[in-house]
Amino acid sequence: MVTPDPEGIAYWANALQHGLDRAAVADHMLHSGSSARHIVDSFFAGYLHRKSDVVGGTFLTVAISNGSASVEMTAVKILASDEYFSEAAASVSN
Secondary structure, X not given: OOOOOHHHHHHHHHHHHOOOOHHHHHHHXXXXXXXXXXXXXXXXXXXXXXXXXXXXXXXXXXXXXXXXXXXXXXXXXXHOOHHHHHHHHHHHHO
């Protein structure tokens, strides 16, 4: 979970008071760079049992943030990777 900063809270509270609907705020937060990075990092940790590398983590974060990849498709990309299958095979054989 990402802890909101006071400036961010004030910004979104003001936007809501001036007519922006909650769905738009939620959509923005879910597709923000920090949210996308948190998702990507959690996928790497949960599925590959390591931290994301700079190139791969950045690529997937940008893809989620700009809408060219969904969160679900990002998980599929990681789960379909050679690295995931190698690790899964190693854990089954142990």
